[in-house]
Amino acid sequence: MSSLPASVMRQEEAAAQEDADTQLMYKIERPVYDEAFIQSQLLHRKENSTTLRQRLAQRFRCSAKAAVLSFLPILTWLPAYPVKQYLFSDVVSGLSTGVVQLPQGLAYAMLAAVPPVYGLYSSFYPVLLYTFFGTSRHISIGTFAVISLMIGGVAVREAPDSMFFMLPANGSNMSAILDVEARDARRVQVAVMLTTMVGIIQIVLGLLRFGFVAIYLTEPLVRGFTTAAAVHVVVSQLKYLLGVKTQRFSGPLSAIYSVKAVLSDITSTNITTLILGLVCLVFLYVIKDLNERFKKKLPIPIPGEIIVVIVSTGVSFGLSLSDNYKVDVVGNIPTGLLPPSAPQFSLLPNLVTDSFTIAIVGFSMGISLAKTFALKHNYSVDGNQELIALGLCNFISSFFQTFAITCSMSRSLVQESTGGKTQIAGLLASLVVLLVVVAIGFVFQPLPQTALAAIIMVNLLGMFKQFRDMPTLWRTSKIELAIWLVAFIASVLLGLDYGLLVAVTFAILTVIYRTQSPKSAVLGYVPGTGLYCDVDEYEEAAECEGIKIFHSNSSIYFANSDLYVNALKEKTGVNPEHLQATRKARRKQREKANGSQKSPLKIRVDDKKQGVTHEVLSYNHTAEEQRNGQLEDRHSESDSEEVVFFEPLSPVHSIILDWTPATFIDSVGAKAIKQVIKEYAAVDVRVVIAGCSRGLLSELDTLQFFSGFMTTEMMFPTVHDAVLHCQHSQPARCQNQ
């Protein structure tokens, strides 16, 4: 098969090509080891006998001071705040971010299905609080499209339009009127309660050090999910852009219903609204493009969004768009803040699942952005403290009527790129919002909704760019493409909550799939190297005569032990059942020759040994016993036969299982391996195991794998040890028998 001399020659050539002084030699000369020998030689270190109490003590040794500092990071960084160096940058950055917070707050409130002013509240309280609790210096906390949309979905589900139709006071045959005020009040209650719950969940997860849950949201999943969210957002904003009045949908297939509703009402499009919206859209897009193109030359990015808000408010007010052209405007924005009030806990039971989803999505968005900035600026963020900080922001703020927040990519980039150094920038941004809320909020009352829809849509362009992931993933990893697509399609069709659940389940199943459908190969020796490669793939790899080396890149456990055994029999081409059949055929020949009637009688006796034993599922033990019994039979049979038939049943005398990639094994796997070793033993093929890690060895020990004729002498530290052993001991074994 393989040309040994050629390979050696090529090696030597290559060696000659290398610099003489870098010619480093790999040289090992030692006896062949098996695990029994290794275990007898290696000394186990005494275990560090830390008792539970000691470990607990160690854990809680951190003083109260450290706990407070980690809970209130502001106490760490504020006293050391280098005013001269940082304050100017922070002020510039804070003002710039505040100017973006404002229009985004108004716009995302629309997504959350609550009146715009609540978006302003949500852009103030949590941002202020994060200054005290947060560990990331650059992220901009506040309203975020995906989270707002999820809240909006729940609010609409819990307070649908249909609940708030009231008969007009003057009675009878007029159609019912939608009580918008009552509906919005209810939706605010729902959003606020949801936010409280999100906060509580985040705090609890943080205290339990469960920050790691975000790892299940793998990148392709998050990107598929957020792309789907962008689709939902655009769909939900279509009606504002067109000025069409349709109801808002939530739940599975809501995106399709929404599009259908808008299309069926497309004739009632308000042309003024549409034109205004498109102008804003184009303007914002151009500004975004300019900002990106000249980001090195501009001292601060052009605040396109606030320009759109101010200009369109001015136009709307000047031309009285709302009255003259029926353009929908933001409407009533009360001045000042609301006094704190407790959320409506009666709403809680329907919101628990949603809260979990929002809490986890919110956190995972925040932490990934925070980590990115931390890496860039060489500081570290504490995942669990971030979780607690977000939770506190949500929880405390919710008493002041805010909806759930996390950090937004676009704002965070503004904050960071305009020179923000610390959380002080965020603090100033929140103060900008506060100023508007308490002083000039009413100014924005004539702001057309279509302008806000344009702001939301342009902010989502980045997310749509994620469609470009698909060809990339196609090239790099089909499985990850599948995760992306499942996340995207499920989230678009089933809604964000169920979509996320489906996507996470799918992502977890792909891991199972990977461990369960391993690649297997028969290895061959690359002469002179101590290395073994797939014989189907490499020409140099030569199989050793009479030895099959079976490699499968997976652990062995319940879901793949059957597949492992099947692959072993198929790849090596040594099937104990076939060999048994061969033996039977030979025996028959012998019987014919001898005219003996021994065998059938023997079988009768064997069968009678078994009686009715205990019912149904004790059968595994029974089966084990039966197998053992049967195996002994086989052995005695084969012994007696060996005398008659000297020629071996198979040209392969040894099979080596390469367990280098195996990391764990369970009882089902161990039983399957033991079983297959016995099956091979019955047809005189020896099976040994190589490359078993020390951890796996001790697992096998606990599983009582080494009992009966399974010994650690069948285990070898490397494949090469096993091959040498098999090559050497094979003739000896044959002679003995």
Place this chain on the structure above:
Amino acid sequence: MSSLPASVMRQEEAAAQEDADTQLMYKIERPVYDEAFIQSQLLHRKENSTTLRQRLAQRFRCSAKAAVLSFLPILTWLPAYPVKQYLFSDVVSGLSTGVVQLPQGLAYAMLAAVPPVYGLYSSFYPVLLYTFFGTSRHISIGTFAVISLMIGGVAVREAPDSMFFMLPANGSNMSAILDVEARDARRVQVAVMLTTMVGIIQIVLGLLRFGFVAIYLTEPLVRGFTTAAAVHVVVSQLKYLLGVKTQRFSGPLSAIYSVKAVLSDITSTNITTLILGLVCLVFLYVIKDLNERFKKKLPIPIPGEIIVVIVSTGVSFGLSLSDNYKVDVVGNIPTGLLPPSAPQFSLLPNLVTDSFTIAIVGFSMGISLAKTFALKHNYSVDGNQELIALGLCNFISSFFQTFAITCSMSRSLVQESTGGKTQIAGLLASLVVLLVVVAIGFVFQPLPQTALAAIIMVNLLGMFKQFRDMPTLWRTSKIELAIWLVAFIASVLLGLDYGLLVAVTFAILTVIYRTQSPKSAVLGYVPGTGLYCDVDEYEEAAECEGIKIFHSNSSIYFANSDLYVNALKEKTGVNPEHLQATRKARRKQREKANGSQKSPLKIRVDDKKQGVTHEVLSYNHTAEEQRNGQLEDRHSESDSEEVVFFEPLSPVHSIILDWTPATFIDSVGAKAIKQVIKEYAAVDVRVVIAGCSRGLLSELDTLQFFSGFMTTEMMFPTVHDAVLHCQHSQPARCQNQ
């Protein structure tokens, strides 16, 4: 740390102890390889260019004849049936099994909540059909306690008592009467429709070659599940044993409700019923014990069940127990078979989920028993054909009003131990049942229900023995114990269907848990062996100076890449962030010394480079670019600094990642590794990777891992290669810089 000479000595001693002629040497001397070299040397075999068409052709080449033979296995074995040799055994075995089928059929019909005669039907049709389609020669198809109970649960849920109360004809203030006939008719319809659906699902799964789904039912799971089923069965039979009349419950917590209902009615216990039941129970237990104890001496097991049925029927008839003592009896058993009729498809929508559960549980019970017997008697069963066979049995039979069946352990053991050789035995057993149904079924009408309850309970004793698994599993595998307990508790509390779902989900999650919480270790060299062991565990393992070898027994993917990186930093004690901090501190010292203002200015410029880029989740790309940019900065910084500070930041100059146990990697894992390598590079610690399998290498290639400064020259086939390379090239590298 470790005593090299001592270790070497021990080796030599051991070597001396071995026989001189078995002293096998492991000897390798070759240049140190890296993957770049290996890839340049090894020749890839040309791929076998089998096109899709060729493969399809290959697949369908098997002729129509082979297909028919595999579909109707009887055509294979019946023509070759050795009448003289096998027929007598098969007749004895068939009659013995038939005698057990009969009482079990009657008893399990009670579990399935249908009149007893349907149990007889279910013990005839499917058994007959299996003769034609089945590949296992020893299992006894028919009614089975767990499946019957699951059917009963569904039947009761879909046709609860409460649906069938009718007001007495004579009107007004009497309490409503339960219309037992209508209820039972409905329950039969439900059971039959369920059976049709189970059959269809099994056939479809079999045709799709989905026989492997049973692998998810790992052994501890099945044993926990069946133990729970036994608990449910006993609970459901309590009322018959006591003669108490309570309603039957289904769904979550039904076991608790049932026990509560029986206890609250305990005062109405029928003493005659109880005594009769206890006598049967004790008698059956003693017979079971005798059968087990003397199974070698008894030619066929004592048929305790049929004795109980006959005697108790006789007693009941003779003493008119039903009339005189109000003992509940079996009641009407119509003689003869029913004409075929189509199932009620209108019931289907509520039954789909249940059908799936029952189909899979039924199949997995059957296949595991069939495999056990096949192994014992050296023939093979075809999992997919078994699935089709079971499906056909269920599907066709359901038109004759049967409920779902699979094979039962107790009957199969009777069939096999009484000498059954082929499916002929099953055929005869079904004929025994047929005889009773068409001729003498009415004889069993006075049979007391309590006797049947006793039969069911005694048959379940074996399942309760499975509680003994718990201490065994505690010793061998905590994870499997957890699976057992979850399966048991969930199935007892939530009912068998939800319980199974929870258990399977849990079992799958344990695999995730195992891959996600790997053990990691720092390895050290065992001198002279080429082997590397955990330094914390073995005294001989010595760390090489300046080199840390990090080993983690898991693949690297989204759910554990963070943990991997954290473990790496913690275990090796080399944390790039801390080293960066050290560097900063040193730089500050230098600045103080120089009075220079360069650094802050430089940072300002860096920051301004970044602008507002596209919105939210394009951040991964952006982040990547930023990191790259930043990394170059760091590099240039470090270069400039290197001039000033010659002393290295860390005593460790190289880290070797041992990827021997890694079997797959995804893009998240690859990014994390690339990132951490860059982080280390920034603090002048080189990271190389060892033991990467060829499959993993090509996966890394597709993921574009080898780009920028990542090359295959950083990859080594073994840890020892990597160590030698790092030891050799380290001083050179230092001089170069």
